[in-house]
Amino acid sequence: MLAYLLRRLLLMVPTLLGVVTLTFIVTQFVPGGPVEQMVTQLRHGAHRGDGGGGGGYHGSQGVDAQQIEQIKKQFGFDKPPLTRYVLMLEHYATFDLGQSYFQHDSVWNVIRARLPVSVSLGFWTIVLTYLVAVPLGIAKAVRNGSRFDTATSVLVLVGYAIPGFVLGVLLLMLFGGGTFFELFPMRGLTSDDFDTLSATGKVLDYVWHMVLPVCASVVGNFAIVTILTKNTFLEEIGRQYVLTARAKGAPERDVLWKHVLRNAAIPLLTGLPAAFVGAFLNGNLLIETLFSLNGMGQLSYDAAIRRDYPVVLGSLFLFTLIALVTKLIADVCYVLVDPRIQFDSVDR
Incomplete structure (x- = not known):
């Protein structure tokens, strides 16, 4: 029984890795990511005149490149996909599921x-x-x-x-x-x-x-x-x-x-x-x-x-x-x- 349980526990590792990897790859090709959504919110806020565009919106020129880079850094998209993938696995190895992009809290909470x-x-x-x-x-x-x-x-x-x-x-x-x-x-x-x-x-x-x-x-x-x-x-x-x-x-x-x-x-x-x-x-x-x-x-x-x-990847992993x-x-x-x-x- 002990050998069987150990074998099954070891088989969980590639299964988890496969599920998380496949989902991570899919998220890289889904349109309308968090950066795009944030940029869209800035544009809509500026058009409504409620100040949502901040100082990075310049009319017909849209959101300037510096603000876009700041948004990418905020969400961690300033790093290459492979680097983000490795960092995610390192966090998951210690059961750190990361921070939600929009709920301002940890995924665990x-x-x-x-x-x-x-x-x-x-x-x-x-x-x-x-x-x-x-x-x-x-x-x-x-x-x-x-x-x-x-x-x-x-x-x-x-x-x-x-x-x-x-x-x-x-x-x-x-x-x-x-x-x-x-x-x-x-x-x-x-x-x-x-x-x-x-x-x-x-x-x-x-x-x-x-x-x-x-x-x-x-x-x-x-x-x-x-x-x-x-x-x-x-x-x-x-x-x-x-x-x-x-x-x-x-x-x-x-x-x-x-x-x-x-x-x-x-x-x-x-x-x-x-x-x-x-x-x-x-x-x-x-x-x-x-x-x-x-x-x-x-x-x-x-x-x-x-x-x-x-939240998607963390809840799926858990x-x-x-x-x-x-x-x-x-x-x-x-x-x-x-x-x-x-x-x-x-x-x-």
């Missing part, structure tokens, strides 16, 4: 300020998805072909077909004071008076704000986990060891929960990292925008639009690292669930 929203949304999405979908998938497998199986299949597939953003709009109209009932708040993670509330009041206020965005995020995930659980259980129920356990008189409950579940949990565990990364790290831009939640989805979008390259570690943990759990699997067989 910018990410930390947005993480609570995405953590909350992603955590409850994963928890509720597995708490509901796994038991439902087991019940469908046990009652395969029944009316219950058919009805629940229709429900989860309808939920899967409805985009989360559309469901969010519908929930706001019904329960957010949009058209019918005003039972839940329309925006934010907490109320304005959150700091003045008691401990119990803070918990209730937080849950009150999370109900609608979590419901909009979680419904579409039910179908995948439910159908996966059902199919896995059906496959395991038909195996010889299940027939043998039943022939020996083992209670059906023990057969399902002590024997079948242990083997059926393997594909669920292997799918957990992808679900974790998707819901926990990436954020949901549309849901965050709809419910006015400043999470990682909104941060990533704003950074890409504004060409805030340190989340790629977390995704790789999560995948490694899932592989370890994979082996712990089924001791028959050796680490060499799960090595990628």
Whole structure:
């Protein structure tokens, strides 16, 4: 196990390097970089007469070369691309993600300020998805072909077909004071008076704000986990060891929960990292925008639009690292669930 873990940790280095390098190269060819945006702002400010052009704007001559060089130096573009790339790798080696171009703060602080929203949304999405979908998938497998199986299949597939953003709009109209009932708040993670509330009041206020965005995020995930659980259980129920356990008189409950579940949990565990990364790290831009939640989805979008390259590259580096570690943990759990699997067989 130790050799396997060491090998996987070493393989993370070229993976991280490849992701960061490819993204850095792409940013060198994307038009409208931070220097161009700053120059455009100076020109527009001067045309509006609000003083935004500063002393470096000279009418039809535009921004003078000296001011442009100062802007390039401000953003670090006075150095060749290779030099900037090497400096970036040196900083990343010490987990220094740099400074945001436009938010006047370190990338670490910018990410930390947005993480609570995405953590909350992603955590409850994963928890509720597995708490509901796994038991439902087991019940469908046990009652395969029944009316219950058919009805629940229709429900989860309808939920899967409805985009989360559309469901969010519908929930706001019904329960957010949009058209019918005003039972839940329309925006934010907490109320304005959150700091003045008691401990119990803070918990209730937080849950009150999370109900609608979590419901909009979680419904579409039910179908995948439910159908996966059902199919896995059906496959395991038909195996010889299940027939043998039943022939020996083992209670059906023990057969399902002590024997079948242990083997059926393997594909669920292997799918957990992808679900974790998707819901926990990436954020949901549309849901965050709809419910006015400043999470990682909104941060990533704003950074890409504004060409805030340190935020783009830093968040990508951090989340790629977390995704790789999560995948490694899932592989370890994979082996712990089924001791028959050796680490060499799960090595990628």
